Structure formats: structure tokens, C-alpha cells
Amino acid sequence: MTTVWILGDQLTLENAALAGCDPGNTRVLLIESRARAVHRRHHRRKLVLVYAAMRHFAADLQEAGWTVDYQRLDQTPVFGDALRRHVRAFRTERLRILEPSDFATRHALPQWARDVGVVLDVVPNNLFLVGRDEFRDWAGASRRLRMEHHYRRVRSRLGVLMESDGSPAGGTWNLDSENRRTVSEWRRDGCPRPPAAPPMTPDPVTREVIEMVDREFPDHPGRAEGFDLPVDRAASLRWLDHFLDHRLPKFGPYEDLMLSEDPVLFHSRLTPMLNLGLLRPLECVQAAERRYREGRAPLASVEGFVRQIVGWREFIHGVYWLRGPDYLASNALDARRPLPRWFWTGDTPMNCLAQCLRQVLDTGYNHHIQRLMVLGNFLLLAGVRPDEALDWFNELYVDAHDWVMAANVVGMALHADGGFMATKPYAAGGAYIARMSDYCRGCRFRPTERSGPGACPFTLLYWDFIARHAARFASNPRMAAIVRSWTHRSESDRRSVLDGAARVLETLL
Ligand SMILES: Cc1cc2nc3c(=O)[nH]c(=O)nc-3n(C[C@H](O)[C@H](O)[C@H](O)COP(=O)(O)OP(=O)(O)OC[C@H]3O[C@@H](n4cnc5c(N)ncnc54)[C@H](O)[C@@H]3O)c2cc1C
Ligand code: SF4
Known part of the structure; x- marks a missing residue:
């Protein structure tokens, strides 16, 4: 007997692991693993999405003529136990699976197969356009x-x-x-x-x-209530x-x-x-x-x-897949600040951040510019640790998966890979947010002010970021002019901006 094990992010009848299998001699296995659900505090709507999609997909498989063994959350503390139970019950000799999308599952597979005594076939993943x-x-x-x-x-x-x-x-x-x-x-x-x-x-x-x-x-x-996908x-x-x-x-x-x-x-x-x-x-x-x-x-x-x-x-x-697990630990800009606690509540006077945070806390969604130019930009400018940022993004978004987070957070948003995939950091001050959004109208700060209590924290932190990394970016053709415009400012102007940024970091983080 052959088993095709389908993971929760491989829910298509075109899954290449099914190809060539005889439905009469194959069982399809789907497992809801509790350990997988709690290894991060995933947003509840993400959990609803994955389990509801798996349960609906099991019905689609049955309708297409496949016999399905569906193991629900209350039966399955971890993948390994569920697999063992399945192999014993159905006398599986061969286990086929589409290449998992994350390193951890990919690396665990051979050991799981050995533990339950089956031959393992890992089939190249056909869910992407580029292998x-x-x-x-x-x-x-x-x-x-x-x-x-x-x-x-x-x-x-x-x-x-x-x-x-x-x-x-x-x-x-x-x-x-x-x-x-x-x-x-x-x-x-x-x-x-x-x-x-x-x-x-x-x-x-x-x-x-x-x-x-x-x-x-x-x-x-x-x-979970209000789920609408x-x-x-x-x-x-x-x-x-x-x-x-x-x-x-x-x-x-x-x-x-x-x-x-x-x-x-x-x-x-x-x-x-x-x-x-x-x-x-x-x-x-x-x-x-x-x-x-x-x-x-x-x-x-x-x-x-x-x-x-x-x-x-x-x-x-x-x-x-090119850069492997080490990429996740990149921290080229040596960012050391912990993630602010208010990232979990949205409780901040900076209206742009409050709006984006409240939306994601509620629904698990922000669009790309909110993720990159508001949330990611703030974490970059404030020098928040990439590993803490990565965990937060991974937990909050309904569409979060290890493969998609790594380069988006570490590379694109935080420039923590030192520019491997972006010619310059996606850093911007309040003027960008004012141009592209209506957030600043409802904010107690003003995007164009660079000093005093109304000064926009994004603008202050932007120049603080440029000052911190001036040596690194002075030789970058796309950043050199910005660095020069900073170094050409008067000493007192620079001091006032840096003091303002220090106050922001002290009071708002
Ligand atoms: C810090 C950060 C975190 C992100 N986290 C995720 C995440 O958890 N999951 C995720 O799928 N994407 C993530 N992205 C990429 C992108 O922001 C989302 O794919 C997009 O916002 C999803 O919304 P949408 O479907 O309405 O996309 P649209 O704006 O409608 O774009 C269409 C499609 O293009 C694809 N796409 C666009 N940009 C990207 C990108 N940079 N990376 C991958 N796919 C892209 C998506 O499949 C998306 O559905 C992240 C980007 C950043 C900067
Ligand atoms: S003024 Fe600054 S902090 Fe306030 S919404 Fe605009 S960019 Fe954000």
C-alpha cells in the first residue's frame, strides 16, 4: 500500500505526489498537528483558514475517487504519532510526499520515515513556477x-x-x-x-x-469570528x-x-x-x-x-531555498532593539502604525506597502532585531509561511542580508507616508516637522538611521546623495535631530 501525505499548504488535485498513483492502491493522508499549530502563536484566522481548507480539500479528494485518512487535531499531538498510527492501520510500505515548503519539515522527513519503517519518495514541488x-x-x-x-x-x-x-x-x-x-x-x-x-x-x-x-x-x-476568506x-x-x-x-x-x-x-x-x-x-x-x-x-x-x-x-x-536556514539569522545592520510590546496591541500615538497594527491584529492582513513602508520601515529605522521581527510577522499574517517571510522580512524590509536582494534599504521618513496615505491627517505628529513635540518620529528615526549607517551607505550609489545631505547639515541641526530621535526611542519604544 502507498500513502500520499499531503501537507496543509499543498491542497491541489494537481499535487505531483498524486500523479501516477492508483487510487485503488493508495491512501491519502492529511494531518492536523497540534504541535504545528502552537509552535508559534499563529493568528486565529490563519488556523481557521488552514484547517477549513484541509477539511474541504479532503472532501474534494474523496469526490475525485481517492480514499482519505484525515487525522483531526484532537487525535494528533505531533506529525510523527499520526504517521505511525496511519502506517500501522493501513500497512503502508511506501510514503510519497511533495517536497515541503519549509526547511524544518523537509529535514525531518527521512527520520520520520525511518522511525515508522517506510520507503520515502519526495516528489519535486510543482506549486511554483520556478523549481x-x-x-x-x-x-x-x-x-x-x-x-x-x-x-x-x-x-x-x-x-x-x-x-x-x-x-x-x-x-x-x-x-x-x-x-x-x-x-x-x-x-x-x-x-x-x-x-x-x-x-x-x-x-x-x-x-x-x-x-x-x-x-x-x-x-x-x-x-476567528468574522473569518471571510x-x-x-x-x-x-x-x-x-x-x-x-x-x-x-x-x-x-x-x-x-x-x-x-x-x-x-x-x-x-x-x-x-x-x-x-x-x-x-x-x-x-x-x-x-x-x-x-x-x-x-x-x-x-x-x-x-x-x-x-x-x-x-x-x-x-x-x-x-538558495540561501538556506542561515539566511534567517542575518543581521548585517547589527539591529539589537527588542520588538516594541505595542506591536501586539496597536497602542501607539503614531497613527500610521496604529492603523496598520489594528488592521492586522484584527484580520491577519495588510497590503504590501503597509507591511513594507510602515511596519517594516519602522522596525528598520528603529533597529529592531530581525529574529524578533520575523517571529512577529510569522505569527500575525494569515498568509505567513516560512518560505515567504524570510526574504521579505530579512532581505526586503530590514536589509539584514546586507543588500543581497535590494540595491538600497526600503527606508523612508514621514514625507513618504504623508504622500501615499491619509494617516498623517489623524496623527498628533506632523510629517514635515523635524524638531519639537510635533516632530514626526518616522522623520527623526529616518535621519538617525542614515547617521548610524553613514559609513556603510556613503559608497552606495543610490544612497550616497542622502548621506551627503546629512553630513552637510549644520552640527546643531544634526544634534537636534539625533536628540529628537533618542527621545522617540526612549518614550515610544
Ligand atoms: C515585511 C513583509 C512581510 C510579508 N509577509 C508575507 C507573508 O506572510 N505572506 C505572503 O504571501 N506575502 C508576504 N509579503 C509579500 C506581500 O506583501 C504579500 O504577498 C501581499 O501583500 C499579499 O496581499 P495581496 O494578496 O492582496 O497581494 P497583491 O498586492 O494583490 O499582490 C498579488 C500577489 O502577488 C504576490 N506578491 C506580491 N508581492 C510579493 C512578495 N514580496 N512576496 C511574495 N509574494 C508577493 C502575492 O502572491 C500576492 O497575492 C510580505 C512582504 C513584506 C514586505
Ligand atoms: S505624522 Fe509621522 S507618525 Fe504620524 S502618521 Fe504621519 S508618518 Fe506616521
């Missing part, structure tokens, strides 16, 4: 990687947004410059808003999971269509905008489903491309969306 070996071959021994090079190569290989002569659609690879509309431009455009996403009323299976999660994990952040393939496809029809056309121009009243705006909220396998990356970008070819969405938006998935998502995944 781990392909990425490694492309990266070679480079000391720095650039996403743009990876993006163009993969887009050409896949033929996404490409013309028949091999040139990119519209004659250009990159329409980023059209995709940075500010809050004043949004107001000038008449304050466009997308229609609400289709309501996802939980069915009895999901309701049972919501009650279980609230009962079993009372000390985890967030509320799709948990099966059919609903995920409807959600994707709704995004493509109603939000994609303006996704590009307003990608970087942040509003207090509408935290999602034109973003897709597809990651929860994409990262579990309910949606496939290629089908998402091909469906977006069809909207462009049919004249239903502009190229700038479609290219922006394709860039996120073919470019960033695959690049981030590649870097995780």
Missing part, C-alpha cells in the same frame, strides 16, 4: 541578485505578456512609473473605491473549525474572478496607496489561497493577461500584477 534547482542554476554564485533579471527571464520562458517576436507586451517590461499614484492624485481622480469582495459566509464545516479554533487556541492573537477551490476561483473584474483595472495605479477607511483597496487578497495551493500562480497571471488582451484591464495594472507573482513571489521563494 528550486532552476533558480539555483540561474543565481549561480552571484553575490547579489536582482528581481528584475529573474522576472524578465521567467516571463519570457512562460510567454506571459509577451508578443510573438519575443518582445514584452506594449514594448516595455516595466510600468512601475505609472503605478505610484499618491493620495492627492487619488482625491483628484474622484476618490475611486472598489466594490466589496463577494461575501464568503462560512458553511457548517468552516463554522465548526471557527468554534474549534476559538476554543482550543484562546491565547493566539486575533478573532474562501477555503475551497471553487470559492477561490470566484474570488479571483471578482478581483480581476472589479479591482485589477485600478490595481496598478493605486498599488502603493494606503487609506484608513479602506485597508485593502484594489489589492487582490489572493495570497491566503495561493499559498495553500487552492489557486495556481500561472492560472492567476494568465487570467489577468486575458483581461488585458480583451481590453478589460490596462497594461500598467496587468503588468503590475504579473510582476508581483511571476517576479516577486517566485524570487522570494527562490532566495529562501
Whole structure:
């Protein structure tokens, strides 16, 4: 008897471990492991998402003719015990599994298989567009990687947004410059808003999971109640269509905008489903491309969306496997400050942070610019330890997985890899947040003030960060001018900014 073990982030009938197996001689195993649920204090909505999606996927498997052994949370303290029970009950000789997406599970597999006496087949992971070996071959021994090079190569290989002569659609690879509309431009455009996403009323299976999660994990952040995401393939496809029809056309121009009243705006909220396998990356970008070819969405938006998935998502995944576990411990900027306690409550007078924190504590979601340019930016400027930041991001987000967090937090947000994947740190002062959001209007600080009690903490911390790392960044072509503008200021001006930053660090952290 063969067993195909499917992990909670591999929920697709196209899972390559199923391919070639005979449903008559194969059992499919799914395990809800309690140890896995509590090794971090995951947001409750993340737990609901994963268990509800696994339970719905078990039903899809049965409908497709597979026999399923589904081990629920109350039976399974750890993976190893559940596996042993399964192997004994069904006399499994061979265990097939798709390559797990994280190092820890990948490394534990051979020992688990030996412990229960089965032959192990680890099948290459087919949930990404770029295989781990392909990425490694492309990266070679480079000391720095650039996403743009990876993006163009993969887009050409896949033929996404490409013309028949091999040139990119519209004659250009990159329409980023059209995709940075500010809050004043949004107001000038008449304050466009997308229609609400289709309501996802939980069915009895999901309701049972919501009650279980609230009962079993009372000390985890967030509320399970109010959960509104799709948990099966059919609903995920409807959600994707709704995004493509109603939000994609303006996704590009307003990608970087942040509003207090509408935290999602034109973003897709597809990651929860994409990262579990309910949606496939290629089908998402091909469906977006069809909207462009049919004249239903502009190229700038479609290219922006394709860039996120073919470019960033695959690049981030590649870097995780390329750099290995040591990458997680990177701390090139020697950041030592502990994570502020108010990251767990949102209780801070800085309105931009309070808005983003309250949203994620409540729903498990922020869009990319909130994660990068508000939360990540603050942690970078304040010099918070990357390992503590990584744990926090991992616990709070419904779409968090080890592979996606590593390069996003360590590399992109905190520059802790010393610039391996970004030519300069994503650091900005209050002026950027004021330009791209409506947060500053409701804040007791003022983004343009550099001294006195109204001075914006982001602006003070930005210059403090530049001063702290001036020696490192003076030779960086994209940072040198900023460093010079700092060193050319008068001594008293610099002193006043640094004193202000010290006060911020003392009183607000
Ligand atoms: C500090 C930090 C933490 C992050 N944490 C996560 C995380 O836990 N899980 C996660 O999936 N992404 C994470 N990201 C990447 C990105 O912010 C999210 O994928 C995106 O915000 C999810 O929202 P969305 O589905 O509405 O995305 P959209 O803005 O609609 O983008 C479309 C899709 O592009 C992909 N994408 C875009 N940017 C990235 C990226 N940098 N890395 C990977 N995929 C990307 C996602 O699949 C996303 O669904 C993080 C980024 C930063 C800077
Ligand atoms: S003034 Fe500064 S702290 Fe306040 S919301 Fe704006 S950027 Fe954030």
C-alpha cells in the first residue's frame, strides 16, 4: 500500500505526489498537528483558514475517487504519532510526499520515515513556477541578485505578456512609473473605491473549525469570528474572478496607496489561497493577461500584477531555498532593539502604525506597502532585531509561511542580508507616508516637522538611521546623495535631530 501525505499548504488535485498513483492502491493522508499549530502563536484566522481548507480539500479528494485518512487535531499531538498510527492501520510500505515548503519539515522527513519503517519518495514541488534547482542554476554564485533579471527571464520562458517576436507586451517590461499614484492624485481622480469582495459566509464545516479554533487556541492573537476568506477551490476561483473584474483595472495605479477607511483597496487578497495551493500562480497571471488582451484591464495594472507573482513571489521563494536556514539569522545592520510590546496591541500615538497594527491584529492582513513602508520601515529605522521581527510577522499574517517571510522580512524590509536582494534599504521618513496615505491627517505628529513635540518620529528615526549607517551607505550609489545631505547639515541641526530621535526611542519604544 502507498500513502500520499499531503501537507496543509499543498491542497491541489494537481499535487505531483498524486500523479501516477492508483487510487485503488493508495491512501491519502492529511494531518492536523497540534504541535504545528502552537509552535508559534499563529493568528486565529490563519488556523481557521488552514484547517477549513484541509477539511474541504479532503472532501474534494474523496469526490475525485481517492480514499482519505484525515487525522483531526484532537487525535494528533505531533506529525510523527499520526504517521505511525496511519502506517500501522493501513500497512503502508511506501510514503510519497511533495517536497515541503519549509526547511524544518523537509529535514525531518527521512527520520520520520525511518522511525515508522517506510520507503520515502519526495516528489519535486510543482506549486511554483520556478523549481528550486532552476533558480539555483540561474543565481549561480552571484553575490547579489536582482528581481528584475529573474522576472524578465521567467516571463519570457512562460510567454506571459509577451508578443510573438519575443518582445514584452506594449514594448516595455516595466510600468512601475505609472503605478505610484499618491493620495492627492487619488482625491483628484474622484476618490475611486472598489466594490466589496463577494461575501464568503462560512458553511457548517468552516463554522465548526471557527468554534474549534476559538476554543482550543484562546491565547493566539486575533478573532476567528468574522473569518471571510474562501477555503475551497471553487470559492477561490470566484474570488479571483471578482478581483480581476472589479479591482485589477485600478490595481496598478493605486498599488502603493494606503487609506484608513479602506485597508485593502484594489489589492487582490489572493495570497491566503495561493499559498495553500487552492489557486495556481500561472492560472492567476494568465487570467489577468486575458483581461488585458480583451481590453478589460490596462497594461500598467496587468503588468503590475504579473510582476508581483511571476517576479516577486517566485524570487522570494527562490532566495529562501538558495540561501538556506542561515539566511534567517542575518543581521548585517547589527539591529539589537527588542520588538516594541505595542506591536501586539496597536497602542501607539503614531497613527500610521496604529492603523496598520489594528488592521492586522484584527484580520491577519495588510497590503504590501503597509507591511513594507510602515511596519517594516519602522522596525528598520528603529533597529529592531530581525529574529524578533520575523517571529512577529510569522505569527500575525494569515498568509505567513516560512518560505515567504524570510526574504521579505530579512532581505526586503530590514536589509539584514546586507543588500543581497535590494540595491538600497526600503527606508523612508514621514514625507513618504504623508504622500501615499491619509494617516498623517489623524496623527498628533506632523510629517514635515523635524524638531519639537510635533516632530514626526518616522522623520527623526529616518535621519538617525542614515547617521548610524553613514559609513556603510556613503559608497552606495543610490544612497550616497542622502548621506551627503546629512553630513552637510549644520552640527546643531544634526544634534537636534539625533536628540529628537533618542527621545522617540526612549518614550515610544
Ligand atoms: C515585511 C513583509 C512581510 C510579508 N509577509 C508575507 C507573508 O506572510 N505572506 C505572503 O504571501 N506575502 C508576504 N509579503 C509579500 C506581500 O506583501 C504579500 O504577498 C501581499 O501583500 C499579499 O496581499 P495581496 O494578496 O492582496 O497581494 P497583491 O498586492 O494583490 O499582490 C498579488 C500577489 O502577488 C504576490 N506578491 C506580491 N508581492 C510579493 C512578495 N514580496 N512576496 C511574495 N509574494 C508577493 C502575492 O502572491 C500576492 O497575492 C510580505 C512582504 C513584506 C514586505
Ligand atoms: S505624522 Fe509621522 S507618525 Fe504620524 S502618521 Fe504621519 S508618518 Fe506616521
